[in-house]
Amino acid sequence: MSRLVELESNGPRTLDPADIDDEKGDVAVCQCGLSESFPFCDGSHRRTDDEDAETTYVYEDGERSVVERVVTRDEE
Ligand code: FES
Structure with a gap:
């Protein structure tokens, strides 16, 4: 299995003791x-x-869908 995940951050999240x-x-x-x-x-x-x-x-939006085919830039 694999999942397509969309992230918007462009920097790290620093953990601190309060995260424990x-x-x-x-x-x-x-x-x-x-x-x-x-x-x-x-x-x-x-x-x-x-x-x-x-x-x-x-x-x-809370729903799971199956992706039929993922085209990457290398395949173009
Ligand atoms: S590993 Fe993603 S919610 Fe637990």
Whole structure:
């Protein structure tokens, strides 16, 4: 599975001690691209549990769609 993720930031997010989870004592960084609290994991990755390994998805406005084909600049 893969996901198309659209990001708008053009700089880093610096973590500080306040970012540490009080209960778990760690910082969970989102790697799925779906978190509403990006760059932190908020559990939204659970929506990807049933994704197919060979399919590319896009999540938009709470809906999941399948992307049929992604054309990259190298393919033009
Ligand atoms: S890894 Fe993205 S929300 Fe948890």
